[in-house]
Amino acid sequence: MALKNSATGEMRRAYSIEELKDAAKLMRGYDLISLNAAGSGHAGGRLSIMDIAAALYLRVAEHDPANPDWEDRDRIIWSTGHKAPSLYLGLAIAGFCPLEDVVLPCKLGSPYQGHPHWLKLPGVEVSTGSLGQGLSTALGVALAGKLNGKSYKTFCIMGDGDSRRARSGRRLWGDRRQGPVWRFGRSLGADQGIRGQR
Numbered sequence: 001m002a003l004k005n006s007a008t009g010e011m012r013r014a015y016s017i018e019e020l021k022d023a024a025k026l027m028r029g030y031d032l033i034s035l036n037a038a039g040s041g042h043a044g045g046r047l048s049i050m051d052i053a054a055a056l057y058l059r060v061a062e063h064d065p066a067n068p069d070w071e072d073r074d075r076i077i078w079s080t081g082h083k084a085p086s087l088y089l090g091l092a093i094a095g096f097c098p099l100e101d102v103v104l105p106c107k108l109g110s111p112y113q114g115h116p117h118w119l120k121l122p123g124v125e126v127s128t129g130s131l132g133q134g135l136s137t138a139l140g141v142a143l144a145g146k147l148n149g150k151s152y153k154t155f156c157i158m159g160d161g162d163s164r165r166a167r168s169g170r171r172l173w174g175d176r177r178q179g180p181v182w183r184f185g186r187s188l189g190a191d192q193g194i195r196g197q198r
């Protein structure tokens with residue numbers, strides 16, 4: 001499990017926990033520059049998700065920066081699209097795009113917009129930003145994998161406010177035994193919004 005060379009199946013690099021902590025610190029540093037450059041942004045959520053972003057992009061998810069559309073890659077869906085810079089930094093630290101580019105967000109024509117756009121930047125799975133949509137999209141992506149006999153995993157990054165929106169509310173979360181999210185427990189990992197969503 002990690003960054004892979006999709007052509008050979010070899011692992012590109014094995015990151016230790018210490019290296020992941022260092023990567024998260026570096027990503028936070030870049031994010032502070034980015035926040036300053038833009039003069040605005042959701043600082044709290046962006047900075048607090050960075051450990052998870054470093055772990056996901058560098059060690060947990062199986063994907064290949066040299067082949068972002070690799071069909072067996074794990075999918076990471078940012079339901080909290082307003083944390084886009086953390087997504088960009090996750091991609092950048094994994095080698096999908098240059099780190100330096102990410103600190104100049106929201107410029108006209110730039111792929112690093114305030115909310116992620118999947119057609120603008122390789123590695124962005126889904127355009128998000130309207131809270132409450134990511135979980136249902138992630139379920140669809142996980143279901144497609146199951147129906148197609150794929151073994152990729154789907155991760156969904158959520159926030160508290162995000163998980164309270166109607167489309168990711170009780171009908172999707174359900175209860176522990178019957179809700180669709182729990183039934184997809186092995187292929188869909190949702191983060192951050194799990195607390196309080198029984």
Ligand SMILES: Cc1ncc(C[n+]2csc(CCOP(=O)(O)OP(=O)(O)O)c2C)c(N)n1
Pocket residue numbers: 042044045046080082083129130131132158159160161162163165
């Ligand atoms: C449907 C919708 N309503 C409102 C907003 C505006 N908005 C952007 S971020 C945010 C707060 C999100 O809170 P949370 O999901 O807990 O994220 P975190 O605080 O962890 O960044 C709101 C209300 C939005 N993006 N989409």
